[in-house]
Amino acid sequence: MEEYSDKVKDHYRNPRNTGVIENPSGEGTVGNPVCGDIMTIYINVDENEVLTDVKFSTFGCGAAIATSSMITEMAVGMTVDEAYNITRNDVAEELDGLPPIKLHCSNLAADALQAAIDNYRYKKENGEI
Amino acid sequence: MSDKLIYMDNSATSPVDPRVLETMLPYFNEEFGNASTLYRLGVEAKKAVDKARKQVAELINADVDEITFTSGGSESDNMVIKGVALKEIQKATEDNPRNHIITTTIEHPAVLETCKFLEKFGFEVTYLPVDESGIINLDDLKAAIKESTILITIMHSNNEIGSIQPTKEIGEIARENKVLFHSDAVQSAGKIPVDVKEQNIDLLSISGHKINGPKGVGAVYIKKGVRLEVLIHGGGQEKGLRSGTENVPGIVGLGKAAEIANQELEERMKHNQEIRDALIEKVTNTIKDSYVNGSLENRLPNNVHFRFSGIEGESLILRLDDKGINGATGSACSTHDLKGSHVLAAIGVKPALSHGSLRLSIGPENSIDDVDYIVESISEVVNYLRNLSPLWDNKTDTYIGDLFEKDVDEEDLDRY
Ligand SMILES: Cc1ncc(COP(=O)(O)O)c(C=O)c1O
Ligand code: FES
Numbered sequence: 112m113e114e115y116s117d118k119v120k121d122h123y124r125n126p127r128n129t130g131v132i133e134n135p136s137g138e139g140t141v142g143n144p145v146c147g148d149i150m151t152i153y154i155n156v157d158e159n160e161v162l163t164d165v166k167f168s169t170f171g172c173g174a175a176i177a178t179s180s181m182i183t184e185m186a187v188g189m190t191v192d193e194a195y196n197i198t199r200n201d202v203a204e205e206l207d208g209l210p211p212i213k214l215h216c217s218n219l220a221a222d223a224l225q226a227a228i229d230n231y232r233y234k235k236e237n238g239e240i
Numbered sequence: 241m242s243d244k245l246i247y248m249d250n251s252a253t254s255p256v257d258p259r260v261l262e263t264m265l266p267y268f269n270e271e272f273g274n275a276s277t278l279y280r281l282g283v284e285a286k287k288a289v290d291k292a293r294k295q296v297a298e299l300i301n302a303d304v305d306e307i308t309f310t311s312g313g314s315e316s317d318n319m320v321i322k323g324v325a326l327k328e329i330q331k332a333t334e335d336n337p338r339n340h341i342i343t344t345t346i347e348h349p350a351v352l353e354t355c356k357f358l359e360k361f362g363f364e365v366t367y368l369p370v371d372e373s374g375i376i377n378l379d380d381l382k383a384a385i386k387e388s389t390i391l392i393t394i395m396h397s398n399n400e401i402g403s404i405q406p407t408k409e410i411g412e413i414a415r416e417n418k419v420l421f422h423s424d425a426v427q428s429a430g431k432i433p434v435d436v437k438e439q440n441i442d443l444l445s446i447s448g449h450k451i452n453g454p455k456g457v458g459a460v461y462i463k464k465g466v467r468l469e470v471l472i473h474g475g476g477q478e479k480g481l482r483s484g485t486e487n488v489p490g491i492v493g494l495g496k497a498a499e500i501a502n503q504e505l506e507e508r509m510k511h512n513q514e515i516r517d518a519l520i521e522k523v524t525n526t527i528k529d530s531y532v533n534g535s536l537e538n539r540l541p542n543n544v545h546f547r548f549s550g551i552e553g554e555s556l557i558l559r560l561d562d563k564g565i566n567g568a569t570g571s572a573c574s575t576h577d578l579k580g581s582h583v584l585a586a587i588g589v590k591p592a593l594s595h596g597s598l599r600l601s602i603g604p605e606n607s608i609d610d611v612d613y614i615v616e617s618i619s620e621v622v623n624y625l626r627n628l629s630p631l632w633d634n635k636t637d638t639y640i641g642d643l644f645e646k647d648v649d650e651e652d653l654d655r656y
Pocket of ligand 1: 252317350395397424426447
């Protein structure tokens, strides 16, 4: 097997920001258990459109857990617009790279965060928050 | 991180037995002769190869001159299937193309990919299904045989779930129909009795590194009178069946490993099964929603294959590694092509659940004393991952993955 970078190993061994946010500003789930990966990201956003809390739960490989953990760390403190622009390459770079076959796992993390932000924007437009 | 190392992936590969290593060592730099040469060094090498041939023959109850050495299980499978196919197609007539091969859906890729390769050249292959215990139905086999059938290639036992096929009956059916029968016994040799005469086998593959011998060496049994087309041409070693200067240290190691496995077979079967059964009992009793894939009947005594809902296998393997435990998984995420195990699919395990699988394959060096630590570790890791998983409801402690399941759509495939 191609080895994971030390940073990836650190994040799957000690994932940050795991769990559920009750009544979050937004949440998004992407993936499909049939393919072996599914990820939910929860976000809380303050009145300045800054992400104050980001949490995740993930069913997936070591890389999927590491990218979810990494993206939660990256996103906290960013504005919603900034966080929306995090790409899978940004996440992979922060982790000192991923084996090529595992790049789609970082896609999943970026997609899940975007889905959570979409959900937040939708709720805001509809006056739910 | 743990200093312990409990290696329970003996179906992937196994450590070389110290007695085997000791027997091999002189053949690297002392008795390093080429077995085809005339002086003493060459004669000694030839003698060593012949001794190994006898040791391998005894393990499977073959005659000495029915054993040919190869570079391993994959080469043995390729040599037999392609060799028979190329030989038999030359006998094709207008009425009988002699191009039909029967195999199963759960073979090792060394067999499956070889069959797929032959399909490109006009061979026709029937892939027999298996039941939920991973065993073929003999009536399906009988029904699949036709005039043009030249070869039945069905594994002796399966590398993932350890299911053992009714080899003797398959062999009988093959004989009645005058079709050759090849069996990939890479996982069976040294684990359960393999007897080519009793089990009506014409061609059989084995591999050194699965029986505490070296990697890169294996053997085929070719029953007297059976003819194959040769694939590796050259200096005519191995009676012209497989050219190339003999891998003397490897062959000596395979021979010694076969001898030990033969002597210790009964003892090892008992040892393996004791550990296996303790693992099954304790895991299924302590961990909620844990299951054994396949059946406990007709199963290799050294194989257990668990399934835990709500978690993914690669992360399970990585966390167990941190605890010093090595096993394997059929999870898609762990494979080169991100496709899940074809064997688990064939026995009807739903894809979402096959990801959470763990194979432990026991070897002579494992100890029953480690079972409690292994079970505790698995339990801890499974709980940790379930806690992290959106497919597990922590409040009610139940699997809720069915809620998320959808058909695989374009968008999912795009990601790969
Ligand atoms: C059933 C089976 N056949 C063939 C092989 C290939 O053997 P080798 O690794 O010696 O080429 C293996 C090993 O993975 C196996 O389990
Ligand atoms: S989640 Fe399947 S490969 Fe990463």
